[in-house]
Amino acid sequence: MRKLWLIFAQSVTVLLAALFVVATLKPEWLRASGPLSGVQQVITQPLGSGAATPQGGPITVKEATAVAKPVAVLPGHSIGFADAARLAAPAVVNIFTTKQVKPRRNAPADPFFRFFGNPDDRSGGGRQENSLGSGVIVSAQGVVLTNNHVIEGADEIEVALNDGRRTFARVVGSDPETDLAVLRIDLPELTPITLARLEATRVGDSVLAIGNPFGVGQTVTSGIVSALGRSHLGINTFENFIQTDAAINPGNSGGALVDAQGHLLGINTAIFSRDGGSLGIGFAIPVSTAKNVMEQILANGKVVRGYIGVDPRDVGEDFVAKFKLPNTDGVLIDGVLANQPAARAGIRRGDVLVAIDNLPIKDTVGLLNNVASLPPGKETTVRLYREGKLIELPITVGTRPAVKRITQPE
Incomplete structure (x- = not known):
């Protein structure tokens, strides 16, 4: 029995040592593996980023009429969340970003870290960070709306569509004060979402949140509009949030909040949470704000106020x-x-x-x-x-x- 215990203890020690070395040398291996990897906090204090020059031709978006039209129902099905999800899901994308973190100037001089290749060692090239989020295709010309904090500082942005296609995106521009960013992808046959009319939205209306929580893949959660016009939260400079109890978790940032017709009501951006998980209080940037910011960025490369x-x-x-x-x-x-x-x-x-x-x-x-x-x-x-x-x-x-x-x- 004693010999078995010794073997077990030695095996655990070796595994922990290997885990420590991997975490020190290649932390991205741990973040890139497994369905719960690469998670970033939803609530952040975003930083600014330079705006790129707009590219491409005229942009057209689809907007809902003032009075919502009935949803087309599949044969044998009743009207419900499934129809709204079916209409909106093709426009919601997963976003994967890569950022090269520069080494610190005052790196530790401990020989242990030099031996194991400390990621912040001055002699090294820094380390690579991976994160994830969501986005929404709003135009067949490849315009994607997401949160600024999803793509801020990224060296590489990859977008995965619901139909399995993947491509790299370029930043058209961003607006840190509303935490919005506009991306552009070059793919044919895109399915853009229809923009809702915010003035027709009421507290108590049913909504769906669609995104990529914790990197598990596209997920749909349901809830209601809990409040409108939420401000004084200290999340963004300009605040006019839609509050919802639809489950929003890390990775949902930049995803779609849609109404019962499958129309885009807002861009999911933040949650109230003590541990990073959903507590039933989420916030989305209303579609009216997102549309205004997007139009200014596409026209000028930035938002002028x-x-x-x-x-x-x-x-x-x-x-x-x-x-x-x-x-x-x-x-x-x-x-x-x-x-x-x-x-x-x-x-x-x-x-x-x-x-x-x-x-x-x-x-x-x-x-x-x-x-x-x-x-x-x-x-x-x-x-x-x-x-x-x-x-x-x-x-x-x-x-x-x-x-x-x-x-x-x-």
């Missing part, structure tokens, strides 16, 4: 009496950036903005979204309270600076 250069704060009940306000609508200007549109217009610290371009401002999110929607160079007006008096000031909208990292609203 308005900017005035202020540091705003929400107006609380304690501010109403102090600043002689009628209610808590508006934002308190806590700071004004020098040589920016707000400063040139005469906006001061302590002013309370309540409207810009005749668009009412409820809070800081409303200010950010309203200003961003204005074209740079537009001459308009702002309404604000100053020392209890409502005044109007002319202002010329500037261009929002490009960001390298997601930040809180200006």
